[in-house]
Amino acid sequence: MGRRINTGVPDDRRVGFAVGGAAATPEPEVAARKEDFMGRLLKYIPAEIVGLYLAAKGVVVGAAGDDANTILWAVASLSWLLVPVYLWVATSRDGQKPLLIQILLASIAFPVWVFAISGAPVSSLHWYNTHQYIGSLALIFLTFAFGLIKPQQGV
Numbered sequence: 001m002g003r004r005i006n007t008g009v010p011d012d013r014r015v016g017f018a019v020g021g022a023a024a025t026p027e028p029e030v031a032a033r034k035e036d037f038m039g040r041l042l043k044y045i046p047a048e049i050v051g052l053y054l055a056a057k058g059v060v061v062g063a064a065g066d067d068a069n070t071i072l073w074a075v076a077s078l079s080w081l082l083v084p085v086y087l088w089v090a091t092s093r094d095g096q097k098p099l100l101i102q103i104l105l106a107s108i109a110f111p112v113w114v115f116a117i118s119g120a121p122v123s124s125l126h127w128y129n130t131h132q133y134i135g136s137l138a139l140i141f142l143t144f145a146f147g148l149i150k151p152q153q154g155v
Contacts, residue, residue, distance in 0.1 A: 003090035005043045005102050008034040008153040034153065041147030046083045046106040050113050053079040061120060072121035076114050083107045101151045109146065112138050 035043065056075045060068055084103050091099040115122050115135030122128050122135070 002093065003043065003087070004093070004096070004099055005040055005091075005151055006033070006035045007099075007151045034150075037147050040150065041143060044102060044105045044109060044146040044149075045143065046087070046110050046113070049079050049083050049086060049110060050117075052082070053114065054117070057120075069121045069124045073124075076111075076121060080107070080110050080114075083110045099151060101149065105146050105149065109142060112142050115139075 053076060056079070057072060060071050060075060084107050087103040087106050088098045091102055112135065115128070116139040118132055118135065128135075
């Protein structure tokens, strides 16, 4: 199973569709059904980059001392910048065009994950300390809403 959301078989790669005089046989991944709600929901989550952020956060919190918040904001920012880069590469394998909607939604989701995870660096924001629940609620509803978004078929 790849990282790219399967949007269905493009019109020119359907089984039996004549391409150049011969019946085309789609590749196994392309021939698979479109991703269901749960599959889309999981693939919109930038899990690899959230994991990278958590690992880096654990290292910094244990070693940085007084500069931890500044360093953690830099780590969160750099991780956020890596989301579209990583997903561009992951969704454009095998000569496919990058799946821009998946890249966009995962890029929106990452900072929501950072706020839902809680702790430093977001705890350095004054308003956050009295409203920590907002990150979790945003994550719940945003993730659900993203799962409802279906990329265009055959993309």
